[in-house]
Amino acid sequence: MSTLNTSSLRPLYTASQVRELDRRTIAGGIDSFALMQRAASSAWHSFRSRWPQARSVTVLCGGGHNGGDGHVLAALAMQSGLKVQRLSLKPLDTLSGDVARAAELATAAGVSFEEWQPSTTLSGEVIVDALLGTGLTGEVEGSVKQAITAINTASQPVLALDIPSGVSADTGAMLGTAVEATCTVTFIGDKIGLHTGEAPAYAGDIDFRPLGVKAQAFFDIPPTAWRLDEAMLSEALPPRSRTSHKGSLGHVLVMGGAPGFGGAALLASQAAARLGAGKVTLATAHEHLTASLVRCPEVMARAVRSGADVAELPANADVVVVGPGMGQEAWGQAVLQSALQASTPLVIDADALNLLASRWPTLRRDDWVLTPHPGEAARLLGCSVADVQADRPAAARALQRTRGGVVILKGAGSLVAGPSGLVVCPYGNPGMASGGMGDVLSGMLGALMAQLGGLEQSAWLGTMLHALAGDEAAKAAGERGLLASDLASYARVLINP
Template sequence: MFTLSASTLRPLFKAEQVRELDRRTIAGGIEGFALMQRAASSAWHSFRARWPQARSITVICGSGNNGGDGHVLAALAIQSGLKVQRVSLKALGELKGDAARAAELATSAGVSCEQWHAGCVFTGDVIVDALLGTGVRDEVTGPARQAIGAINAARQPVLAIDIPSGLAADTGAVLGEAVQADGTVTFIGDKIGLHTGEAPAHTGEIDFRPLGVKADAFFDIPPFAWRLDEAWLGDAFASRPRTSHKGDMGHVLVLGGAPGFGGAALLASQTAARLGAGKISLATAPEHITASLMRCPEVMAHGVRGVADLDQLPQRADVLVVGPGTGQGAWGQAVLQHALAAKAPLVVDADALNLLASHWPDERRDNWILTPHPGEAARLLGCSTAEVQADRPAAARALQKARGGVVILKGAGSLVASVAGLGVCPYGNPGMASGGMGDVLSGMLGALVAQRGEVEQSACLGVLVHALAADRAARDAGERGLLASDLASYARELVNP
C-alpha cells in the first residue's frame, strides 16, 4: 500500500516510539537540554511565523520536559522584546532535571513567574500551552485540568507545544478535557494521535519540526502509520495511453437501492462514472430505473426484484459495490449473499456492513474493502461506539485482522488499515456531515479498484480524493449546505492532475 511512502507520505509514530527516538538521539551525543533548547527555538519560530504582530505572550508550563520547552521559549520571547507572562503549574523550586535547568534559564533571562492558581488571568496576546506532554494516558485531573479549562475559556489564540494538553498521543482521544489550540508545533516524530479521533478539533494547524532527528535512519523503529498526502496523486494518476478503450478501464457493478432507497445507489454509480471507470452497471429496485436514466444515462441500470433478476451481472463485473441503500430486509440480504458468492473484489458499505455483522459474522476475504463509520465498526467488532472512538487505530487494525482485506474507518482523520500498514487521512471538513457522503466514497472506491485491479492503494487513494474533493467544494462555497453530489466534479479534477 505504501510503495511511495519514502518520498510522498509522512511517517507517524506512537508516543513511546518518539521517546525512544529522543533517547537514542541523546545517546548519540546530543545533550538532553540541548535538544530541549532546539525544541523551544523551533516553537518560537513557529509562534513568530503564525503571530508576527504579537507583542506579549503567556506561557503556561507543566512540571516535565514539555514545561521545560515552555520555560526556554519564555526566555527567547523576552530576549526578543516581548512582554512575557510565565505561569508554572508547580513551584519552580520543586522542578527537577532539564525542566529545572530550563526554568532557571528563563529566570536568569529576566522572566518573572507566577504559580498557577484558580482565577489566574492570562495577559498575553497569545497563550502557549506547555502543560502536559505525550506521556499522559489517564484522565487529566486537579490543577492541570483546571488550567486546561482556563486556557479554553480565554479569548486569546493558543499554540500547543508538542501536543495539546489532555489529548492522547496514540489515539487522538480526549482525556477528560484537552486544550483547543489554534496551532500545534510537534517535534522529532509526528504523532498518530494528532491526526485522528478528536484531534482535529484540538490541534489547529500542525507544524512538524524534526529537530535534526532523522527517524528513518532507525530501521528497527518502523512508523506506526503514514499520513496520506495530496502530493501522492500526481504519481498515482498517470496519463492514460492514447489507445485506451472502455474495456481497459474496468466494469463496476453497484448493487443497492432497495425499494424506497434509490438515492444512495444512484450517487454511488454516478460517482463511479466520474472517477473514470469504463463501464458502470447498477442493479437496483425497478422503481428507481427511470430516476437513474434521467440522472446519469451512461449508467446501465437493471431492475432487480430478486436475485433471479441479477442473472450473470456479478460475474461480468470487475468489482462490486454493495450496500448503498440496500436496507437490511430480504432484498438487501439476498443481494449481499449473491455478491459474496462472486469472486470479484468487493466494496462493502452501509447496511451491507450491518448485515455482515448480523448474518455473516465469520465472513473474511482478502479482496474486499469495508468502509464502516464508528457505529458500524462497533457492530462488526461486537463493542460500543465509544470503545471504537477511544482508540480508533486499534479498532481499525482489529477489524482488519478479523475480516481481512482493507478496512476504512471513517470519521475525522479517516483510517485505512490493511496487512501493509495503516494510513491516516488529514483532510476533510465538517461539511461532510451530510447524507450520501459514504455512498459517494463507495462509488469512488469501486471505480479505482476497477481501473487499478487492487484494493490497498485504491482504498488510500479513494479516501484521499474523497476528502480533498470535499475540501475544494467547501473552499468554493462553504461547508454548510455541502452535498455529497457536489464532490464528483471536484474529484474528477483531482484524478486528472
Template sequence: MSGETLPPLYRAEQVRELDRRAIVGGIAGFALMQRASAAAWQLLRHRFPEVCSLTVLCGAGNNGGDGHVLAALAAAEGLRVQRLLIKDIDELTGDARLAADMATAAGVGAEPWAPGRVLEGELLVDALLGTGLDGEVRGAFREAIAAINSSGRPVLAIDIPSGLHADTGAMLGEAVRATATVTFIGDKLGLHTGAARDHVGELHFRALGVDAAGEADLVPAAYLLEEGLIGSWLPPRKRTAHKGDCGHALILGGAPGFGGAALLAAEACARLGAGKVSLATAPEHVVACLTRRPEVMAHGVRGAADLGELPRRADVLVVGPGLGQGSWGQGVLQAALAAGRPLVVDADGLNLLVTRFSSTRRGDWILTPHPGEAARLLGCSAAEVEADRPAAALALRERWGGVVVLKGAGTLVAGPSGLAVCPFGNPGMASGGMGDALSGILGALLSQGVPLEAAAQLGVLVHALAADLAATQAGERGLLAGDLASYARILVNPTMGADDAAATR
C-alpha cells in the first residue's frame, strides 16, 4: 500500500474548490446541500435510532443550510424538531435561504438563539459554523457552543464541530464536543490531529458523489495511515531467513541513572524483529539489561571513547532514550552522528541537537519530537506548535531534513512525499517511556530494510495500534510502555497463517 492508495485528507480551501467544480460540472449547489443533509440524516437514524426529538442549531451560512434541510427531513419522519437560529431567516441568502424556507414549509418552527435558551431535543445537531472559520469564535456562536457542551446530550456535528479549524485541528476559543461528526466531499486534515481528537467523536465521511481523486491537480494535504500498510511492508519471512538478514540495531542511551529508557527501546526493537540488538549504556545498567532481556547485547560505556567501532558495525542507530544532556550524552551523540549510519533521534538527543549540533541537517534520520521538543527545534513555543501541528511538522522537516514524527494526538509524519496522519492511539499512552518504545520500533523497522519514510509511518502506526490493542484488553489507565512490545509483535505478523506458523515449529 503506497501513499497514493491511503485515504486522502484535504484543506478547507481545497474542499471548497471541489464543491465549486462539482457545481460547475452540473450539480446545483442546493442539490449538494440536500445530499449532505440526507447523508447526515441517514447517519443520525443509524447511530441514534431511539431518538424522537432534535434540537438543530443553525448558523448563517451553508453549514446552517445543511441543518435546516436536516430539520425538514426529521420533521417529515415524525420527529419533534426544535430549530434555533443564530441569524434570522429574512437575513439569509442563496442556498441557505432556500434550505431555511424548506424547513419552514415542512412545519418546523424557528426560534432565535438567546442565552439561557432551553435545548429541548434528546439529540443536538451542530450546524453552526463550517470549514471557513479561521478566527476565534465570539458572541452568540460562542454562547451556543458553550450551551451545547454543557447540555450533557449527545451531539451530531455537520461537516465539522463548530469552533475547530478545519486545516489545523486547533480549537478557536470554544469548540463543540461532538459524539459523532459527518463530513462531506473531502475529508479534512484538521479533523484528525490536535484538539480535534477531543471534539470530533466518531468520524464518518460521505463523498456525496464528488470524485476528489479525479481532480489530479488538487494534491491532498495529507494521507491517513491505515492498518493495511503493515502487511504491505512486512510480508512473511522466507523460511531460510537468518539473523544477519534482519539487521543489526544499536541503541545508544541510558546515561548514569537513566537506564530504563534505553532498555525499553532495546526490548521494543528486539520484539519488532531486528536480527541483532545491541545496547550501549552506562556500565551500571548492564546487569539490569541482562536480567530483563538477555537477548540484547549490552555494552557498558563510560564515555564515547568506549564505543570504538560499535556504531559502524550496526545497520541503524537509535540515539536519545535516557541520553541526558551532560558530557556522556554529548559524546555519545557526537559519535552517532559521525558513524555514517541511518539514525533515529529522540528525547535528549533532540535537545542536544538544538544546543550542541544546531548546524546539522541530514536526509537519513528520523526525528521524533513531542510538541515541547518540536518547539525547541523550531525556536518557538509549544503553544505555537499545537496551534498548527501540520505546519510545524513540515517546518521541522524543512529545517532538519530526513523524516519528522511530530508526536501527540493525531501524530504526524512529515517526509519527502508530504504529510501522513495516524488516527489511532489513546490517552493511555500518556505515560513515561512511550516515546522510547517508539524509537525502538523505528530502529527495528529500519534494520529490516524498510525505507526511511515508510519505516516512520509504519512505526507510528504499529505503536498506536499496539496501544489500542492493549487498552482494549485491559483499559487505558495503567498502560505501560513496556506493555506495547508484545502487542506490537502480533501486529507485525499479520499475514502469518496456520501453515506458515506450523513451518516455524
C-alpha cells in the first residue's frame, strides 16, 4: 500500500484558529472590511447557485461580524434585483466598526431595515442566518433564541453563514437550540464542528469558501483535524498483483457469538471475507456453526465451548476481531483473555469494549483499533454519554491517549483518533442506525488490516468504506429498512475502483 498522509485531506480548524487566520490575513495587508465583503460575495454566489429562481430573501443579522456579512449580502441581493427583508437583532446605531460600515453599505444600497421582533413574519423565499457565527460558547438565549425558533418554524430553505447559529464550531454540539440550515457556507478554514456531533442535523450541505486564504501556509497553526475524502480509495487500493494468493492477503480471525448470540459474529466474518481477506476464521459457540456454513461457507468456522478451544487460534491469524455478540459472561471473558494474550493486532468491538472497561481498566496497546459507540466510549472514559457527545473530538483524543492504538468514535461524523491526529468521516446516513452495523465495520477493519498492514490507514479507510457503502445502499433503495448485511456487497464495489 502506498503511504497515506493527511496532506491529501481537507484541513479542519477550531474557531480560535480561524480567528487567528483571519487576523493574520488582515495583518498581511488585506483590509478587514474587504475580507468581510469577500465573505459576503462568496455567500451570495453560494445562494445564487443553489436558489437561482429566488426573487426575495430575508436576512437576519446579529451584532457581530457574522451580522456584518449578512448586511453586505443583503446589499448584493438588492443590487441583483431581489426583494430584501433585512432584520437586525440590534439597533443599527449601536453597531460599530466593520459591522456598522456593512450596515451603512446595505442602507446606501436601498435595503430597508427592521429591528427584529418575535411577531415579525419572515417573508423571503430564502432565509439567511447571519446571527451568531463561530464565537458562541454558552447556550443560546434571549432574542437570538427566539429568532432561531422563528427560522426553524418557517417553511423556507435556510442559508447559514459560516456555521448554523447555535452550533459549536469546535465540538458540533447544539448549544440549547440551533438553526436548521439547508446549506452552510463557511469561510477561510473549514470548522471541525460542522462535521460531527449534532451538526450534521443542522448544517445541511457544506460549501467551503477559503476566500483566497491559504490556511496551510501558516505552519504554526496546524489543523485540529482532517476530513476524509473518498478519493483516497483508489490510491490505497490499487489492482492486486497477478501473483497474489490467499496466503498473501491476510488471515482474519473473528472471535464472538456467545451461545444464543451468533448473528453479530456472522456479520463480521462475512464482511471480512467480502472486503478481500485471503482467509477468514470464525471462532464461535458450537450451536452457530451450521448457520455460518449456510450463510458463508468460505468462512472457516470453529466451535468454542471454553477458553481452551481458542487458546492457539489468535497466534495463527494476522488480525483478530473480538467482541461481536460475545457477551460479558464467562464465555466472553475467556475468549477476550485469549485474544489479549496473543501479540496479534486486534480490532476490539462491542462487549469486548465493555469488558475492557470493567476488567482491564488500565490496559493499553499500540497494536489495536478500538471501535466504541458513545455509550461504550463513556464506559471506557468513566463519564456519561452526554459528556462524550458534548465534545466528541476531546473524547476520541482522550481515549486514544489513555488506551493507545487507534480509536474510532462512531456516530454521526465518526472520528478516528490515532498517532497522526484526528480525522472526521463526512459520509454515512440515518439508515445506518440499525443493529449489526458496528459488527460489519469491525469485520471490514479486520480485512483491511490483514491486507494493508497499517492500523491507522486501515481505520481511516474502513470507517470511510463502511459509511460510503451505507450511502450507496441508501441511494439504491432508501434509508428505512437498510440492513447491516446490505453493506458488504456495496463495499466490495467500492474497494475495486
